[in-house]
Amino acid sequence: MHPAATALWRDVQRIRSKAPLVHNITNYVVMNFTANALLAAGASPVMAHAVDEVEDMVGIASALVINIGTLSQPWVESMHVALRAAKRRGIPIVLDPVGSGATRYRTETVQSLLLAASPTVIRGNASEIRSLVHAERATRGVDSAHDTEDALDAARTLARQHGCVVSVSGAVDMIVSADEVIRVSNGAPIMPKITGMGCAASALTGAFTAVNDSPLQAAAHAMALNGIAGEMAAEQSRGPGTFHGAFIDSLYLIDEGDIERRLRVNEA
Amino acid sequence: MHPAATALWRDVQRIRSKAPLVHNITNYVVMNFTANALLAAGASPVMAHAVDEVEDMVGIASALVINIGTLSQPWVESMHVALRAAKRRGIPIVLDPVGSGATRYRTETVQSLLLAASPTVIRGNASEIRSLVHAERATRGVDSAHDTEDALDAARTLARQHGCVVSVSGAVDMIVSADEVIRVSNGAPIMPKITGMGCAASALTGAFTAVNDSPLQAAAHAMALNGIAGEMAAEQSRGPGTFHGAFIDSLYLIDEGDIERRLRVNEA
Amino acid sequence: MHPAATALWRDVQRIRSKAPLVHNITNYVVMNFTANALLAAGASPVMAHAVDEVEDMVGIASALVINIGTLSQPWVESMHVALRAAKRRGIPIVLDPVGSGATRYRTETVQSLLLAASPTVIRGNASEIRSLVHAERATRGVDSAHDTEDALDAARTLARQHGCVVSVSGAVDMIVSADEVIRVSNGAPIMPKITGMGCAASALTGAFTAVNDSPLQAAAHAMALNGIAGEMAAEQSRGPGTFHGAFIDSLYLIDEGDIERRLRVNEA
Numbered sequence: 001m002h003p004a005a006t007a008l009w010r011d012v013q014r015i016r017s018k019a020p021l022v023h024n025i026t027n028y029v030v031m032n033f034t035a036n037a038l039l040a041a042g043a044s045p046v047m048a049h050a051v052d053e054v055e056d057m058v059g060i061a062s063a064l065v066i067n068i069g070t071l072s073q074p075w076v077e078s079m080h081v082a083l084r085a086a087k088r089r090g091i092p093i094v095l096d097p098v099g100s101g102a103t104r105y106r107t108e109t110v111q112s113l114l115l116a117a118s119p120t121v122i123r124g125n126a127s128e129i130r131s132l133v134h135a136e137r138a139t140r141g142v143d144s145a146h147d148t149e150d151a152l153d154a155a156r157t158l159a160r161q162h163g164c165v166v167s168v169s170g171a172v173d174m175i176v177s178a179d180e181v182i183r184v185s186n187g188a189p190i191m192p193k194i195t196g197m198g199c200a201a202s203a204l205t206g207a208f209t210a211v212n213d214s215p216l217q218a219a220a221h222a223m224a225l226n227g228i229a230g231e232m233a234a235e236q237s238r239g240p241g242t243f244h245g246a247f248i249d250s251l252y253l254i255d256e257g258d259i260e261r262r263l264r265v266n267e268a
Numbered sequence: 269m270h271p272a273a274t275a276l277w278r279d280v281q282r283i284r285s286k287a288p289l290v291h292n293i294t295n296y297v298v299m300n301f302t303a304n305a306l307l308a309a310g311a312s313p314v315m316a317h318a319v320d321e322v323e324d325m326v327g328i329a330s331a332l333v334i335n336i337g338t339l340s341q342p343w344v345e346s347m348h349v350a351l352r353a354a355k356r357r358g359i360p361i362v363l364d365p366v367g368s369g370a371t372r373y374r375t376e377t378v379q380s381l382l383l384a385a386s387p388t389v390i391r392g393n394a395s396e397i398r399s400l401v402h403a404e405r406a407t408r409g410v411d412s413a414h415d416t417e418d419a420l421d422a423a424r425t426l427a428r429q430h431g432c433v434v435s436v437s438g439a440v441d442m443i444v445s446a447d448e449v450i451r452v453s454n455g456a457p458i459m460p461k462i463t464g465m466g467c468a469a470s471a472l473t474g475a476f477t478a479v480n481d482s483p484l485q486a487a488a489h490a491m492a493l494n495g496i497a498g499e500m501a502a503e504q505s506r507g508p509g510t511f512h513g514a515f516i517d518s519l520y521l522i523d524e525g526d527i528e529r530r531l532r533v534n535e536a
Numbered sequence: 537m538h539p540a541a542t543a544l545w546r547d548v549q550r551i552r553s554k555a556p557l558v559h560n561i562t563n564y565v566v567m568n569f570t571a572n573a574l575l576a577a578g579a580s581p582v583m584a585h586a587v588d589e590v591e592d593m594v595g596i597a598s599a600l601v602i603n604i605g606t607l608s609q610p611w612v613e614s615m616h617v618a619l620r621a622a623k624r625r626g627i628p629i630v631l632d633p634v635g636s637g638a639t640r641y642r643t644e645t646v647q648s649l650l651l652a653a654s655p656t657v658i659r660g661n662a663s664e665i666r667s668l669v670h671a672e673r674a675t676r677g678v679d680s681a682h683d684t685e686d687a688l689d690a691a692r693t694l695a696r697q698h699g700c701v702v703s704v705s706g707a708v709d710m711i712v713s714a715d716e717v718i719r720v721s722n723g724a725p726i727m728p729k730i731t732g733m734g735c736a737a738s739a740l741t742g743a744f745t746a747v748n749d750s751p752l753q754a755a756a757h758a759m760a761l762n763g764i765a766g767e768m769a770a771e772q773s774r775g776p777g778t779f780h781g782a783f784i785d786s787l788y789l790i791d792e793g794d795i796e797r798r799l800r801v802n803e804a
Contacts, residue, residue: 021676021677023677027315028296028299028315028564029299029300029303029315030300031564031565031606032300032565032566032568032569032731032732033300035565035731035732036730036731036776036777036780039728039729039730039731039776040729040775040776040777044676044677044679045677045731046635046638046677046678047563047564047565047605047606048606048635048638048639049606049608050607050608050609050641051608052608052609052639052641053607053639053640053641053642056638056639056640056641057638057639057677060638060677061677069315070299070315070316070317071318071321072317072318072319072320072342073318073320074608099314099316102314102316102324102325102328103316103320103321103324103325104321104324105318105320105321105324106321140289140312141289141291141312141313141314141325141328141329142314143312192307193307193308193520194304194307195300195303195304195307195313196300196303237517238504238517238521239308239516239517239518239520239521240304240307240308240516240517240520241304241308241512241513241514241515241516241517241518241519241520242513242514242516242517244304244513244516244777245513245777245778245780245781246777246778247777248775248776248777248778248780249773249774249775249776249777249778250775250777251777252729252775252776252777253774253775295583296564296567296583297567297568297571297583298568300568301568337583338567338583338584338585339586339589340585340586340587340588340610341586341588367582367584370582370584370592370593370596371584371588371589371592371593372589372592373586373588373589373592374589408557408580409557409559409580409581409582409593409596409597410582411580460575461575461576461788462572462575463568463571463572463575463581464568464571505785506772506782506785506789507576507784507785507786507788507789508572508575508576508784508785508788509572509576509780509781509782509783509784509785509786509787509788510781510782510784510785512572512781512784513781
């Protein structure tokens with residue numbers, strides 16, 4: 001078995017056996033899908049956003065995932081409190097800047113969150129990642145108007161500024177640290193037609209950072225698992241509606257053989 | 269091909285090719301389903317409700333859909349800001365008065381929203397539409413206690429007051445302007461057993477108004493697409509649970525032949 | 537037919553024929569699933585949380601279900617108002633203390649809700665129920681770290697304190713009043729892998745309390761229906777994703793024969 005496949009399968013098994021508690025402060029649209037994706041992958045999800053409890057919840061969590069998909073002021077305040085608590089405890093933090101660039105509020109909120117605490121991994125699409133470095137306006141809402149390669153420079157800049165990993169999702173996912181790049185080519189063309197696939201990838205990234213000390217490898221494993229489960233689901237469904245259930249099934253059923261046959265990392 | 273079918277198919281293709289950005293301020297229950305329905309139909313959904321960003325989001329959107337299904341004060345304020353911004357930009361507005369009549373708060377909120385900006389299309393069930401004209405109390409929560417025909421007079425009154433189209437959903441959908449009525453008989457009996465079918469119809473109405481300058485035709489097309497996809501889904505599912513995925517699949521897979529065979533408009 | 541099966545089937549038919557309006561103040565993660573579960577079972581769900589309308593909504597509801605899964609201060613205030621209104625009207629109240637014990641805020645909120653109005657039924661997992669009596673900290677977030685039997689004493693204490701029924705879900709569900717215990721052994725091992733199964737059980741408990749004056753029997757019937765539908769769904773699905781739709785289908789399709797064949801109550 002290819003070493004990359006062995007490493008991914010080892011982490012999948014770790015998540016299944018340890019069931020790390022992943023604390024999500026995420027958007028309304030994807031909460032159900034995200035929770036089910038984490039459960040199917042073997043993790044234990046919890047959603048909590050009240051300023052009165054996020055610190056306590058971070059206190060028992062193995063990873064914190066912040067997603068600004070449907071942000072508003074009370075949520076942003078809680079995100080700040082949770083970020084600081086996670087930083088103090090030293091647990092991994094994943095930040096998903098959903099729709100950054102689409103409104104000034106989103107772009108500025110992400111900047112303020114990045115100032116509060118450098119995340120372990122930033123995971124977004126190419127337009128979102130670019131918006132964090134270039135002062136450009138997104139015009140496609142939460143969908144990307146760029147290929148992942150268009151975001152390579154921005155991702156590297158961010159990675160260096162924050163000493164973090166930047167995971168750019170797209171047809172080819174690109175996982176970027178200050179000096180390394182991993183490319184994952186798994187996935188299916190239908191995936192952008194289902195809401196929350198990126199958010200699920202961010203949540204899974206949280207689960208992997210909880211069981212793997214290398215943020216670069218953890219982020220790449222999450223994108224690979226997401227992509228492989230997406231391929232399996234695409235083969236078992238008629239369209240984006242039945243894909244939804246098939247994707248969750250695949251996260252649950254995926255085995256060593258699926259990973260060995262399908263994983264496509266750093267293939268030119 | 270029947271002219272009505274040709275016109276619907278043309279609009280379906282326009283949505284698929286243009287992917288209009290539909291900005292939804294909608295309820296928690298249906299956000300995921302609504303986003304997936306819009307994506308499957310070819311549109312690009314965005315959900316954003318913070319008063320700090322709705323004006324910016326309206327600024328890049330092709331249609332605004334306001335749905336009061338789980339309203340509260342901060343959301344109502346944002347709806348007002350978004351409505352005014354949409355009016356200034358001249359983009360179409362769809363208002364779904366979910367549960368109007370069930371509580372004074374819902375009824376009064378809808379009245380205040382109507383005062384802020386006349387929508388392009390109001391889409392609701394018969395009880396909701398009646399509640400906007402008659403001072404009657406709904407007793408079935410968000411479900412209708414009336415047939416669509418019971419709401420014809422109320423719909424016409426509203427259409428004249430606001431210079432808008434009123435789309436009344438039910439076993440037969442009735443799309444009403446100041447002086448015209450279109451009836452759409454597509455759909456399946458199981459559809460009221462799935463939450464959010466009406467909300468999806470409202471969101472699709474937003475997508476159609478973004479590609480068709482006739483609000484009457486756009487609203488009728490949305491109900492027809494919703495109904496035809498519902499028929500296809502009912503044939504491919506065992507109950508309301510599997511209907512859910514099959515409906516999204518059908519929105520994605522529907523083709524010219526499905527429309528030609530199934531469309532039932534203004535048939536007595 | 538076994539008397540227990542006859543009683544359950546009678547209540548299922550009552551829900552289907554009366555379609556009781558169940559008012560839910562529940563969490564974001566499960567709203568869609570909960571609404572669809574209630575609709576599939578034959579009830580009429582409504583979700584409303586604004587302090588401006590909960591009293592009106594309680595005024596037309598047949599049961600109130602309070603679920604603290606994603607609580608925050610404005611929601612807690614509305615829960616208090618709704619609880620008092622439900623108590624005044626004398627409609628049944630179900631309280632689901634999701635994640636009680638995981639944070640002080642959750643534990644204290646549940647205590648304050650219990651002071652505001654004793655519910656008809658408290659439904660939670662073993663860790664949640666224990667947290668309401670013992671001052672112990674949950675470490676698994678919203679998942680249980682205990683077997684149901686570990687919560688028997690706590691459940692009985694609560695039942696006596698509040699003159700209510702306590703329904704503890706787990707591999708074997710335990711429905712406890714001051715002096716009785718019913719055990720329901722239906723269900724499938726995959727159910728903890730789908731988010732919101734407990735929340736659906738709480739909502740169904742609300743529907744059953746609306747048609748059956750015995751809270752003990754109503755709570756047991758809800759757990760039995762939930763468990764039987766879960767068994768049926770497990771047989772018709774490949775994993776937790778397709779289970780989701782199959783479970784809703786099963787709630788809708790379940791018939792007298794399914795109940796007779798499958799019901800397992802108080803079997804040692």
